[in-house]
Amino acid sequence: MVSLEKIYQAAYVLKDVARKTDLIQARKLTDEPNLYLKTENLQVTGSFKLRGAYYKISQLSAEQRRAGIVACSAGNHAQGVALAATRMGIRSTVCMPDGAPISKVEATKALGAEVCLVPETYDDAYEKALQLQRETGATLIHPFDDDQVIAGQGTIGLEILDQLDGVEAVVVPVGGGGLISGVAYAIKSLRPDVKVYGVQAERAAAMARSCHEGVCVTLDSVSTFADGIAVKHPGNITFDMIQKYVDEVVTVSEDEIATAILALMEKEKLVTEGAGAVSVAAVMFGKLPVQGKKTVCILSGGNVDVNILSRVISRGLVSTGRSCQFRIALEDKPGQLLGVSRIISECGGNVIRVHYEQSDPNMAITSCFINFGLETRDFAQIEQIRRALIAAGFKLV
Numbered sequence: 001m002v003s004l005e006k007i008y009q010a011a012y013v014l015k016d017v018a019r020k021t022d023l024i025q026a027r028k029l030t031d032e033p034n035l036y037l038k039t040e041n042l043q044v045t046g047s048f049k050l051r052g053a054y055y056k057i058s059q060l061s062a063e064q065r066r067a068g069i070v071a072c073s074a075g076n077h078a079q080g081v082a083l084a085a086t087r088m089g090i091r092s093t094v095c096m097p098d099g100a101p102i103s104k105v106e107a108t109k110a111l112g113a114e115v116c117l118v119p120e121t122y123d124d125a126y127e128k129a130l131q132l133q134r135e136t137g138a139t140l141i142h143p144f145d146d147d148q149v150i151a152g153q154g155t156i157g158l159e160i161l162d163q164l165d166g167v168e169a170v171v172v173p174v175g176g177g178g179l180i181s182g183v184a185y186a187i188k189s190l191r192p193d194v195k196v197y198g199v200q201a202e203r204a205a206a207m208a209r210s211c212h213e214g215v216c217v218t219l220d221s222v223s224t225f226a227d228g229i230a231v232k233h234p235g236n237i238t239f240d241m242i243q244k245y246v247d248e249v250v251t252v253s254e255d256e257i258a259t260a261i262l263a264l265m266e267k268e269k270l271v272t273e274g275a276g277a278v279s280v281a282a283v284m285f286g287k288l289p290v291q292g293k294k295t296v297c298i299l300s301g302g303n304v305d306v307n308i309l310s311r312v313i314s315r316g317l318v319s320t321g322r323s324c325q326f327r328i329a330l331e332d333k334p335g336q337l338l339g340v341s342r343i344i345s346e347c348g349g350n351v352i353r354v355h356y357e358q359s360d361p362n363m364a365i366t367s368c369f370i371n372f373g374l375e376t377r378d379f380a381q382i383e384q385i386r387r388a389l390i391a392a393g394f395k396l397v
Helices: 004-014 049-058 060-068 076-087 102-111 124-135 147-163 178-190 206-213 236-245 254-268 274-284 305-317 337-348 379-392
Strands: 023-025 034-041 069-072 090-095 116-120 137-140 169-173 193-199 249-254 295-299 325-330 350-357 369-373
Touching: 004 049, 004 147, 004 178, 023 147, 034 147, 049 076, 049 137, 049 147, 069 076, 069 124, 076 090, 076 102, 090 102, 090 124, 102 116, 116 124, 124 137, 147 178, 147 236, 169 178, 169 274, 178 193, 178 236, 193 206, 193 274, 206 236, 206 249, 249 254, 249 274, 254 274, 254 305, 274 295, 305 325, 325 337, 325 379, 337 350, 337 369, 337 379
Parallel strands: 034 295, 069 090, 069 137, 090 116, 169 193, 169 295, 193 249
Antiparallel strands: 023 034, 325 369, 350 369
8 A cells, every 4th residue: 555654765765866856936837926847857767757666666575676677658657667677787678659759769778678669559568568577577567556656656745745835736647647646645645735636638538537437447549649648547546546635637638738838848948748748738728726826737757759849839839829821812913922921011920931832723823822821929910910911802711
């Protein structure tokens, strides 16, 4: 069973291994003056997962260490396991879904683990890990459904209570539930008045549905760029703990996650992965009753795949009205482009992209289509530009 004693013991084991990550006030993300960020994205290996993995492995017997360990992970737990095993001289094999970001796969290898890529999702990687466990006798280091792993994650709860007097609410990303189980147990045991909220990606909301229906739900599939919380089946231990210690679990959309990542980069100079930003997304988009409360959002990880970061930023710009595209049908004659550009300029927009097209079979022979990519302030400015173009006689397609 998870206990405060185990969590305090984990804190002692981790004191020279894991960083006591900073708790910083976020003054620019929302209108809330009392929003704070627990920066586990700046943790060793870039994620909170090191805490649970290291504590679990540190408690293995000499015989278990000789037999080696096996784990399954979408990337962050993998790096925590690899680092811990290598430091303790233990052989480790990590099963990862083949869609895991290359950066996470390579980082896991660099930390000393053997990586086994498995087709499809985390849950398929878990089945492969179980097979290897049976075949080799190695110890399985589960990423979330394990008392000692949960206790390791619970050290974050102790740190939050130590770092922020009068904390009233803590918002936690949820995949399988290991992080929120440990944090909620620690906080509710010491400060039962503090609210603990969980957040999932709406396209991978197994725990949210399970809490709503009162039984563990297995999703047929998950589809989210927040790969760190893309879990089809929540943990049995974690589900029971969340029902007991967590006040509510909500979901956020892909666009809301992208917007949160962009806001954290622009306004707080912090890089987070999709899973790490869901807590902030929930607060930014009013999914939780934290108005006026001293609230902590845990940024669970910063191992974002740089290959999709530009797409995430673009999505965030579009969803906040900072970027848009107009397609305009024009008579193909001199001066038309100048007229459109002048209107956009007068409205304060910035043209960053122009594509001229005259071969579309749906247009008149003497016409053309021009696509304008614009940089804008917000949706109000986009509407201002649209109205000005229409008033000037231009046809928007």
